[in-house]
Amino acid sequence: MMIKRRVAVVAPVAGFLLGVLxxxxIKYVPYPFAGLGNSLATWAVAAFLLTHRSRWRLPAAVLGAVSCLVLAVPSYYLAATVIQGDAWANLANATAVTWMGFGVVAGLVFGASGVLARTPGRLRLPALAVPAAVLFAEGAIGLRRLGDPAYATGDLLAYAALVVALGLAAILLLARTGRDRLLTLAWSLPLAAGGWVLLTVSGFR
Incomplete structure (x- = not known):
C-alpha cells in the first residue's frame, strides 16, 4: 500500500516537472542541446530512470512510468501557454493526444525495463541497454536527414554525436563492471536497430 501511495505522488509530480522543464x-538552451527537449528518447530515458531508481515492483513501476509520460504532455503545453501565450486548446489537441499515446507505449516499455535492469536474471543486461539503444536509434534517425536542404549538416552531425555520447555515458553509469558494460553495449546495438525500425514505422523522420 505504501508503494502505491508513493507512486501516486511521485509519478504525477515527475510528469509535471518533466513537461514544464x-x-x-527547448526555449532557452542552445542547439544541439535544445534538441534533447524535443526528443522521444529523452522522455523514454526519463521513464526508465524513474523506475530504475525507485524500489517499485513491476506493475506499480509501469503504471508510474505511463502516468509520468502521459501527464508530461499537457504539462509541456501548459508551460507553453503560460510562458509564450500559446492556445489553451493545445493541451488536448490531436498532437497532444498522439504524444500521450506514445507516452503510454514508452511508459510500458521503459518503465518495465527500469525494473528489469535492477533485477537479477537474464533480462538484466538487455534492460540496461535500453536507454543507450533508444538514444542511438534517435541519432540514426537524425542522420537520415543528411542531404535534406531543410536541415543544416553541422546541426545534424552535432546532435547525433550528442545522443551517441549520452548513450555511451548511460552504459558507463548504469552498468557497474567492465564486463557488464561491454555486454550492455553489445545488447544496445541490435536493440537500437530494432528501435530505429519502430521509430521509422511510427513516422519519426
Whole structure:
C-alpha cells in the first residue's frame, strides 16, 4: 500500500516537472542541446530512470512510468501557454493526444525495463541497454536527414554525436563492471536497430 501511495505522488509530480522543464529547456538552451527537449528518447530515458531508481515492483513501476509520460504532455503545453501565450486548446489537441499515446507505449516499455535492469536474471543486461539503444536509434534517425536542404549538416552531425555520447555515458553509469558494460553495449546495438525500425514505422523522420 505504501508503494502505491508513493507512486501516486511521485509519478504525477515527475510528469509535471518533466513537461514544464522540457519546454523551458527547448526555449532557452542552445542547439544541439535544445534538441534533447524535443526528443522521444529523452522522455523514454526519463521513464526508465524513474523506475530504475525507485524500489517499485513491476506493475506499480509501469503504471508510474505511463502516468509520468502521459501527464508530461499537457504539462509541456501548459508551460507553453503560460510562458509564450500559446492556445489553451493545445493541451488536448490531436498532437497532444498522439504524444500521450506514445507516452503510454514508452511508459510500458521503459518503465518495465527500469525494473528489469535492477533485477537479477537474464533480462538484466538487455534492460540496461535500453536507454543507450533508444538514444542511438534517435541519432540514426537524425542522420537520415543528411542531404535534406531543410536541415543544416553541422546541426545534424552535432546532435547525433550528442545522443551517441549520452548513450555511451548511460552504459558507463548504469552498468557497474567492465564486463557488464561491454555486454550492455553489445545488447544496445541490435536493440537500437530494432528501435530505429519502430521509430521509422511510427513516422519519426
Amino acid at each position: 522540457d519546454f523551458v529547456w
